[in-house]
Amino acid sequence: MSTQITEHQITNDGHLLIGGVDTTKLASEYGTPLYAYDISIIRNQITHFKTIFEKADVKYQISYASKAFAILAMYQLINKENIHCDVVSEGELYTAKQAGFPMDKVSFHGNNKSVQELTMALDQKIGCIIIDNFYELDLLKQLTQERQQSINVMIRVTPGISAHTHEYISTGQEDSKFGFDLNSGQADKALEQILAAPYLKMLGAHCHIGSQIFATAGFVGAAEKMMDLLIHWQADFDFTATVLNLGGGFGIQYTDDEKPLAPEVFITSIIEEVKQLSATNNFPCPEIWIEPGRSIVGSAGISLYTVGSQKTIPNVRDYVAVDGGMGDNIRPALYEAKYETVLANKMNEPATHKVSVAGKYCESGDMLAWDQILPTTTAGDLLAVLDTGAYGYSMASNYNRNPRPAVVFCDEGESKLVVNRETTEDLIKLDLPLE
Ligand SMILES: Cc1ncc(COP(=O)(O)O)c(C=O)c1O
Numbered sequence: 001m002s003t004q005i006t007e008h009q010i011t012n013d014g015h016l017l018i019g020g021v022d023t024t025k026l027a028s029e030y031g032t033p034l035y036a037y038d039i040s041i042i043r044n045q046i047t048h049f050k051t052i053f054e055k056a057d058v059k060y061q062i063s064y065a066s067k068a069f070a071i072l073a074m075y076q077l078i079n080k081e082n083i084h085c086d087v088v089s090e091g092e093l094y095t096a097k098q099a100g101f102p103m104d105k106v107s108f109h110g111n112n113k114s115v116q117e118l119t120m121a122l123d124q125k126i127g128c129i130i131i132d133n134f135y136e137l138d139l140l141k142q143l144t145q146e147r148q149q150s151i152n153v154m155i156r157v158t159p160g161i162s163a164h165t166h167e168y169i170s171t172g173q174e175d176s177k178f179g180f181d182l183n184s185g186q187a188d189k190a191l192e193q194i195l196a197a198p199y200l201k202m203l204g205a206h207c208h209i210g211s212q213i214f215a216t217a218g219f220v221g222a223a224e225k226m227m228d229l230l231i232h233w234q235a236d237f238d239f240t241a242t243v244l245n246l247g248g249g250f251g252i253q254y255t256d257d258e259k260p261l262a263p264e265v266f267i268t269s270i271i272e273e274v275k276q277l278s279a280t281n282n283f284p285c286p287e288i289w290i291e292p293g294r295s296i297v298g299s300a301g302i303s304l305y306t307v308g309s310q311k312t313i314p315n316v317r318d319y320v321a322v323d324g325g326m327g328d329n330i331r332p333a334l335y336e337a338k339y340e341t342v343l344a345n346k347m348n349e350p351a352t353h354k355v356s357v358a359g360k361y362c363e364s365g366d367m368l369a370w371d372q373i374l375p376t377t378t379a380g381d382l383l384a385v386l387d388t389g390a391y392g393y394s395m396a397s398n399y400n401r402n403p404r405p406a407v408v409f410c411d412e413g414e415s416k417l418v419v420n421r422e423t424t425e426d427l428i429k430l431d432l433p434l435e
């Protein structure tokens with residue numbers, strides 16, 4: 001069984017609890033597949049991040065990377081925790097707005113923001129636009145000039161740091177679609193243009209080296225390069241940045257053999273580097289922003305499925321199929337991501353069988369987990385995939401015309417439905433008949 005589940009999370013009759021709620025009750029009340037979140041984990045993680053900065057006595061901002069999980073209730077939850085968030089699309093910005101999230105606490109990311117998106121950001125007077133490229137910079141100069149409206153900006157820089165993670169989620173290397181390249185001087189050119197633009201208020205620089213990172217070296221290297229950049233900007237452009245945004249990417253534990261560093265290890269090493277370079281260069285210590293996504297929501301969520309068919313190939317493999325798969329969690333198919341699973345209705349039964357958990361989609365690659373040691377599995381059992389809170393529901397699709405699952409928040413033994421299950425009628429809502 002996963003080391004991440006303690007005896008407090010199991011009922012006497014062997015049912016997995018989440019946020020104090022029996023998962024078998026969740027399944028019968030809301031159906032499966034179902035995303036269930038223990039929201040105390042989200043709150044605690046945010047408090048934990050805050051405490052690290054407060055102990056270090058530096059100015060900081062935590063900006064939740066909402067792409068990890070972006071629904072109305074999530075924006076409302078993080079607003080209660082009084083942190084910022086970043087959005088990457090009109091849809092995320094709209095959801096945050098509808099959730100009543102304060103627009104001045106929103107930053108906007110993206111490597112190809114449309115005129116419509118930039119206009120919406122200006123209409124909503126959001127906190128900051130993180131400019132990614134010269135095309136966007138030109139658009140924003142033009143729009144702010146026409147509207148005679150000022151807006152805070154930062155630029156995203158690719159610092160030339162390779163994070164040791166899956167290449168699809170590595171973003172800080174020079175050869176990346178994101179950001180202004182540092183080595184060729186693009187970042188300096190962007191700064192000059194911003195300083196000359198009357199309505200763009202430059203806060204500082206941003207970088208994000210990648211996601212699911214397990215070592216501090218990349219963050220420390222990025223902090224060093226970014227501080228060098230800010231010091232150079234002060235010396236050569238007479239511009240003193242007030243914000244250094246070092247992005248997200250802090251890795252979490254998905255499987256027993258992964259050993260991620262605690263957030264304090266990452267954050268403390270970043271803070272120390274920034275503080276030390278500020279002091280030695282007589283540069284005012286900038287406000288340090290981070291953009292954690294996965295590390296805030298990942299371990300708070302599980303996906304619940306009902307077991308259906310099984311297939312045994314003698315001397316090869318036993319497959320157990322569930323009623324969801326790559327439509328509600330694309331990560332195993334996309335990144336070969338690994339998860340731990342449990343039989344949520346048989347937590348006290350001995351785990352004796354090695355099985356691989358297949359989804360129901362028409363793709364051989366639609367597997368949720370390989371080689372799981374579970375109790376004897378029968379049709380109707382409730383299977384939980386653990387730690388699916390980040391980039392699970394947010395990357396869900398309707399492939400094979402499967403409706404997307406419902407989402408519930410659980411806390412202190414109570415559950416609340418926060419996203420309805422899609423229906424088959426919903427699936428044809430946008431379709432138009434030929435005749
Ligand atoms: C700019 C930016 N910030 C923050 C994040 C959040 O990363 P993570 O969920 O790994 O913390 C991402 C996604 O990788 C990102 O692209």
Ligand SMILES: N[C@@H](CCCC[NH3+])C(=O)O
Nearest residue numbers: 067169211212331390391
């Ligand atoms: N979607 C990725 C994370 C990186 C995306 C954000 N830049 C994942 O599921 O691991």
